[in-house]
Amino acid sequence: MIRLPAPKPEVLARRPEILAGLARLVPADALITEELRLRPYETDGLSAYRQMPMAVVLPRTTAEVAAVLRFCHQQGVRVIPRGAGTSLSGGALPLADAVVIGLMRMNRILEMNFEDRFAVVEAGVTNIGITQAVAGEGFFYAPDPSSQLACMIGGNVMMNSGGAHCLKYGVTANNLLGVKFVTIEGEIFEVGGTHLDGAGYDWLGLITGSEGQLGMVTEVTVRILRGPEGARAMLAAFSSIPVAGQAVDAIIGSGIIPVALEFMDRPCIHACEAFAHAGYPLDAEAMLIIEVEGSEAEQDALLARIRDICARFDPISMKVAESAEQSLAIWKGRKGAFGAVGRISPDYLCMDGTIPTGELPRVLGRITEMSEEYGLKVANVFHAGDGNLHPLIMFDANDPESFRKAEAFGADILKLCVEVGGCLTGEHGVGVEKRDLMHVQFTADELALQRSIKSAFDPDWLLNPAKVFPLLGETVLAGAA
Amino acid sequence: MMTPGTEQALAEAVRAAHAAREPLAIEGAGSKRAMLRPVQAARTLSTRGLTGITLYKPAELVISARAGTPVAEIEAALAEQGQQIIAEPPDLSALLGAGGATLGGVVATNLSGPRRIAWGSMRDHVLGIRAVKGDGEIFRSGGRVLKNVTGLDLCKLLAGSHGTLGVLTEITFKVLPAAEATGTLALAVPDLGAGVRALSAGLGSPFGVSGAALLPMGMAAMGLPGPVALLRIEDFSESVTYRTGRLREVLAPFGEISLFDGQAARSLWRGVRDATFLDAAPEDAVWRLSVAPSAAPAVCAALPGAKLLLDWGGGLIWVAGEASEAMHQAVVAAAGTGSFTLFRAPDALRHAVAVLPPEPPALAAISTRVKALLDPAGILNPGRMGR
Ligand SMILES: Cc1cc2nc3c(=O)[nH]c(=O)nc-3n(C[C@H](O)[C@H](O)[C@H](O)COP(=O)(O)OP(=O)(O)OC[C@H]3O[C@@H](n4cnc5c(N)ncnc54)[C@H](O)[C@@H]3O)c2cc1C
Numbered sequence: 052m053i054r055l056p057a058p059k060p061e062v063l064a065r066r067p068e069i070l071a072g073l074a075r076l077v078p079a080d081a082l083i084t085e086e087l088r089l090r091p092y093e094t095d096g097l098s099a100y101r102q103m104p105m106a107v108v109l110p111r112t113t114a115e116v117a118a119v120l121r122f123c124h125q126q127g128v129r130v131i132p133r134g135a136g137t138s139l140s141g142g143a144l145p146l147a148d149a150v151v152i153g154l155m156r157m158n159r160i161l162e163m164n165f166e167d168r169f170a171v172v173e174a175g176v177t178n179i180g181i182t183q184a185v186a187g188e189g190f191f192y193a194p195d196p197s198s199q200l201a202c203m204i205g206g207n208v209m210m211n212s213g214g215a216h217c218l219k220y221g222v223t224a225n226n227l228l229g230v231k232f233v234t235i236e237g238e239i240f241e242v243g244g245t246h247l248d249g250a251g252y253d254w255l256g257l258i259t260g261s262e263g264q265l266g267m268v269t270e271v272t273v274r275i276l277r278g279p280e281g282a283r284a285m286l287a288a289f290s291s292i293p294v295a296g297q298a299v300d301a302i303i304g305s306g307i308i309p310v311a312l313e314f315m316d317r318p319c320i321h322a323c324e325a326f327a328h329a330g331y332p333l334d335a336e337a338m339l340i341i342e343v344e345g346s347e348a349e350q351d352a353l354l355a356r357i358r359d360i361c362a363r364f365d366p367i368s369m370k371v372a373e374s375a376e377q378s379l380a381i382w383k384g385r386k387g388a389f390g391a392v393g394r395i396s397p398d399y400l401c402m403d404g405t406i407p408t409g410e411l412p413r414v415l416g417r418i419t420e421m422s423e424e425y426g427l428k429v430a431n432v433f434h435a436g437d438g439n440l441h442p443l444i445m446f447d448a449n450d451p452e453s454f455r456k457a458e459a460f461g462a463d464i465l466k467l468c469v470e471v472g473g474c475l476t477g478e479h480g481v482g483v484e485k486r487d488l489m490h491v492q493f494t495a496d497e498l499a500l501q502r503s504i505k506s507a508f509d510p511d512w513l514l515n516p517a518k519v520f521p522l523l524g525e526t527v528l529a530g531a532a
Numbered sequence: 533m534m535t536p537g538t539e540q541a542l543a544e545a546v547r548a549a550h551a552a553r554e555p556l557a558i559e560g561a562g563s564k565r566a567m568l569r570p571v572q573a574a575r576t577l578s579t580r581g582l583t584g585i586t587l588y589k590p591a592e593l594v595i596s597a598r599a600g601t602p603v604a605e606i607e608a609a610l611a612e613q614g615q616q617i618i619a620e621p622p623d624l625s626a627l628l629g630a631g632g633a634t635l636g637g638v639v640a641t642n643l644s645g646p647r648r649i650a651w652g653s654m655r656d657h658v659l660g661i662r663a664v665k666g667d668g669e670i671f672r673s674g675g676r677v678l679k680n681v682t683g684l685d686l687c688k689l690l691a692g693s694h695g696t697l698g699v700l701t702e703i704t705f706k707v708l709p710a711a712e713a714t715g716t717l718a719l720a721v722p723d724l725g726a727g728v729r730a731l732s733a734g735l736g737s738p739f740g741v742s743g744a745a746l747l748p749m750g751m752a753a754m755g756l757p758g759p760v761a762l763l764r765i766e767d768f769s770e771s772v773t774y775r776t777g778r779l780r781e782v783l784a785p786f787g788e789i790s791l792f793d794g795q796a797a798r799s800l801w802r803g804v805r806d807a808t809f810l811d812a813a814p815e816d817a818v819w820r821l822s823v824a825p826s827a828a829p830a831v832c833a834a835l836p837g838a839k840l841l842l843d844w845g846g847g848l849i850w851v852a853g854e855a856s857e858a859m860h861q862a863v864v865a866a867a868g869t870g871s872f873t874l875f876r877a878p879d880a881l882r883h884a885v886a887v888l889p890p891e892p893p894a895l896a897a898i899s900t901r902v903k904a905l906l907d908p909a910g911i912l913n914p915g916r917m918g919r
Contacts, residue, residue, distance in 0.1 A: 164824075164826075165736060166729070166732045166736070166825070166826050167732070167824045167825050167826050167847075168732075168735060168736065168845075169824075189736075189738070190736075210681065211681045211685075213679055217679070218678075221652055221656065222679065224656070224685070224688070225652050225656045232895075234894060234898075236894075238894035239894075240892040240894050240895050241892070242895070244824075244869055244870065244871070245824040245869075246822040246823050246824055246847055246870045246871055247648065247649075247653070247822055247844060247847055247848070248642060248644065248648070248653050248655070248692075248822055248871075249822060249870075249871035249889070250692075250820075250822070250871045250872065250873040250888045250889065251692075251871070251888050251889065251891065251917070252689060252692070252693055252697070252891075252899060252902075253642075253655060253688045253689055253691065253692050253693075254689075254895065254899075255688075256655065256685055256687075256688025256689060256691075257684060257685060257686070257688060257689045259685065259688070260681045260684075260685050261684055261685075264684070277735070277736050277737060277738050278738060279738050279740075280738045300591035303591055303592075303593065303709075304590060304591050305709075306614060306709035306710075306711075306712065306768075307709075308708060308709065345771065346774065348770075348774070349770075349771055349774065352768070352770060352771075405675075405677040405678070405679045405680055406677065407589065407592055407594070407676065407677055408591065408592050409589060409591065409592055434679070436678075437677070437678035437679045438592070438677050438678060438679070439677075439678075439679040472675070472676055472677070473675065473677045474675045474677055474680040474682045475682045476680075476681050476682050477677070477679035477680060477681065478679055478681055479681075480681055481681075481682060481683065485682075489682075489683065492675075492682055492683070493672075493683060494671075496669060496671065497671050497672060497673075497683075498683075500665075500671055500686075500905070500906075501683050501684045501686075503905050504684055504686075504902060504905060505684070507898055507901035507902045507905060508898055519683065
């Protein structure tokens with residue numbers, strides 16, 4: 052159960068004036084106030100929590116965004132920035148007295164420059180939309196969250212999203228050149244540009260991953276990269292989790308940086324196999340998907356080296372894709388992992404802690420024990436190269452006790468991640484979900500410092516309140532679905 | 533000079549200076565004292581007493597060291613495990629007249645070498661920091677794992693803040709295996725425009741170019757007197773052979789190509805990394821510009837008579853020229869919407885001009901508030917970044 056701040060009575064009382072004021076700033080079709088059309092905005096990818104906002108605005112230009120923010124600031128109205136609403140941490144969860152500013156209509160690609168290898172896009176362009184736009188020239192935008200068909204670059208910037216290929220290519224922060232930023236006062240300025248590493252304070256780095264706490268982003272300049280000649284995957288299955296962990300260490304220790312190095316445990320292998328029929332080994336305790344890039348000959352050479360390394364760890368089976376199609380088949384199960392788990396259990400919580408990779412056997416062992424203690428099933432799929440875990444905790448949303456247990460289980464996993472030297476979230480963000488665990492990772496002084504930096508941007512705390520930082524003061528409860 | 537041997541003692545020193553409203557010059561080994569504006573402080577606080585690698589997990593690609601640890605010591609420890617600092621930070625002792633760069637110093641100045649174009653900056657790889665605020669309070673940001681989005685990322689803000697937002701005391705960063713082999717193609721190009729186009733073609737190829745530099749004055753000693761474009765491949769030996777071969781085909785239309793490998797290739801890239809190819813005269817001022825690569829030929833053309841060295845596909849431009857306000861204004865104008873740093877100049881010029889681009893007014897107001905939070909009495913490196 053998550054607590055949200057009490058709505059401001061003076062704002063609720065002035066609802067008609069506020070809506071009228073907004074109506075003067077944007078075209079009629081850009082303002083949503085009726086309940087039926089507000090409904091899709093009441094939740095995001097963390098659908099256990101729902102809250103109807105006061106209104107939704109869907110601006111088409113930076114000037115409109117600035118005008119709406121300026122107005123909300125003058126009126127003391129809280130603002131919830133929103134992209135596609137795929138946040139898994141409740142980052143885009145509304146408040147009853149808040150205006151949601153959704154950027155999905157700002158979906159134009161403004162510039163593609165292949166000589167200087169960047170693209171300027173509006174915040175509402177989808178992640179895949181960038182790659183699709185530049186693919187004709189052989190280029191791509193590297194960070195590839197599994198939600199890439201839906202999630203938008205503005206949301207990616209604010210969550211500093213990662214993907215399966217970030218072991219080699221980095222996360223969102225490592226692939227940005229600049230943003231157009233709008234403050235809560237409605238001031239517009241550019242941060243960064245089309246060049247690398249401008250001198251001066253790195254505001255772009257601070258804004259990236261700030262979860263809508265500091266301001267809104269309306270345009271993003273991303274680096275685009277030329278794609279490799281080709282890529283191919285292999286899978287290797289092992290009889291125990293520690294052995295698979297040793298294989299991961301040995302691969303990295305050999306000097307090879309695979310573009311992807313994904314790990315699945317037994318429950319996840321079974322769920323994915325039932326769903327995708329990818330030919331996964333059902334007798335394995337752990338399975339790795341390893342992808343390399345280069346020419347056909349280079350792929351062969353790298354896969355042969357990795358095969359030899361894995362062979363030292365008594366694999367139950369190994370399968371090297373012989374073609375791009377076979378490679379896709381290997382990936383098919385992994386890419387469908389969330390959906391596959393969704394078939395076994397309609398409701399699950401996707402956790403997102405990161406651990407030092409050396410702690411893997413210990414942490415997965417503890418998670419298995421906890422799963423028994425809580426009486427809830429869990430499937431693990433994660434980015435092995437960087438230690439970013441995604442335990443999927445299965446529960447029954449119709450049973451409030453089951454949901455309560457799932458949340459407690461999730462919190463215990465995240466505390467464990469911090470205890471072994473890791474962190475609460477590797478890529479999904481703190482949102483409302485992990486907000487109350489922030490004290491596990493940070494001291495009170497460290498949290499106060501982060502809060503004060505938010506205040507330097509947003510003195511009245513109107514931007515995406517109740518996210519990231521533990522609440523101070525009066526609260527009400529939000530309902531679980 | 534104060535050289536505390538523990539983070540606690542360093543924090544005490546800052547706390548005392550804060551209480552006394554006494555400005556401090558913050559440095560590691562002092563190798564970058566010549567950059568930007570001279571600091572207005574009677575006393576210097578150095579991190580050179582805070583040394584040592586505190587954690588190194590080669591299989592996790594992670595290393596932590598205290599801020600005053602010499603970069604050379606870290607590079608040596610990594611080399612023993614066949615790994616390296618990804619961003620290839622430069623050794624600017626020839627340019628700045630002082631060496632011994634520390635980890636804290638290269639992070640606080642966010643200086644990256646040629647590999648930046650392909651693999652990211654020094655800042656990109658910082659995973660966690662410990663630092664002391666201007667009131668003596670110790671804080672942490674980030675951690676020791678490769679992926680972490682928990683809370684606001686103050687690591688990025690402090691990296692490149694030149695000691696004005698906090699004193700870094702310990703840094704954890706990502707490292708990678710060093711490549712087995714290096715190959716370099718040197719292209720004799722007719723002019724800078726063709727040179728940048730060649731670099732763009734290389735960086736836009738699927739062959740993983742990890743260095744793309746342009747020497748306007750060429751390499752006379754190697755029989756290449758005109759402008760030379762350099763492209764580097766770092767990989768397993770077979771791949772270097774294959775990729776340099778394919779890259780040669782891509783670059784053939786741009787000019788005559790020669791191949792360097794082994795020690796010769798490595799020393800070429802050291803010259804680019806450390807800007808020794810710039811060949812700055814002792815009396816020259818030096819600027820470092822970052823622009824969109826295709827803008828580089830026009831930037832260079834706008835600075836007749838300057839000595840130049842280009843890296844990062846043309847986007848990083850080192851300029852050496854007359855140490856005058858007029859030359860500085862010309863450099864700033866040429867940089868346009870890109871970025872510039874006054875890297876080295878006589879003190880009079882360093883005091884007279886903006887050493888970095890100004891922030892837009894609305895951002896500057898936020899910036900002032902954030903600076904006041906992290907350094908309430910304004911005692912950390914006052915003046916360094918021009919304010
Ligand atoms: C099935 C599934 C798979 C996923 N896989 C991954 C994955 O592999 N890796 C990963 O990192 N994430 C993943 N996610 C999480 C999610 O997709 C990312 O966090 C994504 O970046 C969110 O983008 P969005 O456009 O949906 O943003 P939203 O959910 O709408 O918003 C995200 C946050 O950013 C703020 N925000 C959005 N746009 C702006 C803006 N323009 N200006 C200011 N603030 C803004 C919002 O207030 C909110 O706090 C997954 C989610 C799902 C549902």
